[in-house]
Amino acid sequence: MSEVQSPVPAPTPGARSPGISRAIYGMPMFTALFVLDLGAAVSWYVEGLGFASPFTVPGSSGRALLHLLRWQFQDLLVRPAPSAVTAGTGCTLSFAAVYDEVPVDTLWITRDLTTSDPDGNVVVFTAARPPGSQEPAFSKQVERAEQAVVDCPNPESGMSLRNTTQIGGQLAHCDAWRQDRPSWLG
Incomplete structure (x- = not known):
């Protein structure tokens, strides 16, 4: 675990910006x-x-x-x-x-x-947004998506890919999904 603390404050109204950092640090991404x-x-x-x-x-x-x-x-x-x-x-x-x-x-x-x-x-x-401020419609969509997730094992690599694709209200079959996957997934 990194010892570097995130500068992002807790999500609450009235939270204060950490301000511009003048610290010298390795930029992990820019x-x-x-x-x-x-x-x-x-x-x-x-x-x-x-x-x-x-x-x-x-x-x-x-x-x-x-x-x-x-x-x-x-x-x-x-x-x-x-x-x-x-x-x-x-x-x-x-x-x-x-x-x-x-x-x-x-x-x-x-x-x-x-x-x-x-x-x-x-x-x-x-x-x-602060905890407890979820949008009910979005929360229901997330719940439905979580219920629709299935594992699609890849026999070539032994890896299991997650599939949440729905076609016409039905969960897409893993084999049909594999045909459309990016080439870099193997």
Whole structure:
């Protein structure tokens, strides 16, 4: 088990953001984001969303790589795009938030804020909702899905894959499901 504590606070109204971390840590995961206008993108993330820019690395052509971060482990490496960026073809960036920072309750027991950056990348801030605030309709769908799960043993690998696919109200047969599985599953 890791000794590093998550910076995400408990899901309660009034929870406080842990703030921007100035700690030096190994980034276990980060997103490299290519943008058309480095200055506009950095301004949008820093001034609009509260990220910090702890350092910049100059590039050989004068262009830079910028490190942006919000909470610990919410790192972005922002680089100039080698060519024009087409809005909406980028990526979706998801960040943890505290309950009171985001306005929209979802069916899947979170509260979200969704927006787009100047290059059309979708940015989502998600906070868990407090225990006991489940949506009854979503809870029933999850219960039905759990009841519909069957094991589909794969004779070649010996692994058992879980199948929740329903076709016409009936659970799909494991053999039919195997025909549609991705090739990397073997």
